Amino acid sequence: MxxxxxxxxxxxxxxxxxxxxxxxxxxxxxxxxxxxxxxxxxxxxxxxxxxxxxxxxxSSSSKPQGEKIRASHLLVKHRDSRRPSSWKEAEITRTKEEARDIIQMHEQTIRSTSTTLGSLAQTESDCSSARKGGDLGFFGRGDMQKEFEDAAFALQPGEMSGVVETASGLHLIERIA
CATH class of the missing domain: 2.20.70.10 (Ubiquitin Ligase Nedd4; Chain: W;)
Structure with a gap:
């Protein structure tokens, strides 16, 4: 390699x-x-x-250049999500409450065991970034949904958020850099 x-x-x-x-x-x-x-x-x-x-x-971008951070996330979608499907399920039918129970269980697992967000995201995240352990790469202000961005920029490298709700679903976010 x-x-x-x-x-x-x-x-x-x-x-x-x-x-x-x-x-x-x-x-x-x-x-x-x-x-x-x-x-x-x-x-x-x-x-x-x-x-x-x-x-x-x-890169030449119309967005203002500024601080870039890197984060990973684990996403649990529900039937009212912007796109209620994923690489795991063609049609997601769970309620938002069921999704919240699932993401809170994942949060508890990460905080109380040696399991990392990245390893859990590979099998449990409804985002295609699951293949990369939820890694979204570097992004700046204006690149993500506002709720996601606000939570990610508030974290220090190595910190994980609580549950963050966006139009895409429910997230746990870990700031990498």
Whole structure:
């Protein structure tokens, strides 16, 4: 495995249109935004933080440039969520109250055991970021839903929020950097 943590023959390239990194496999011409199966995610996080974290600041964006943070989250959707489906379920039918019970159980598990938000997110999160342990990468003000953003920016690196409600569902957020 390379210094990037990617499986053999995978490369990191930068999108000309979006100015952000993506993953490319030259033998098959496969390109994707999500890291490929078999990636050492911890090694990739370290590599991306040192080599690509400044790209977002250099990109030409209409949003004001400012502080960027990095966070992971675990999302539990309910039937009234903005998009009540996920990679796990084509149609989510649970009530908001049932979703709240589930996310509170996850919060209790994380706070009372050695289980991390990232490891639990891989199997329990309704967000496609589950594959990356819930890692959303670096983002600034105006990039996320206001409730999510306010909670994430209020955290110190290493801290986890309580339950945060947005139009997408219920979240636990952990600030990484």
């Amino acid at each position: 390379s210094e990037t943590g990617l499986p053999p023959n995978w490369e990191i390239r930068v999108s000309k249109s979006r100015g952000i990194p993506y993953y490319f496999h030259p033998p098959t011409q496969d390109s994707r935004w999500e890291s490929p199966t078999g990636t050492d995610t911890e090694k990739l996080k370290q590599y991306m933080a040192t080599k690509y974290s400044s790209l977002a600041d250099q």
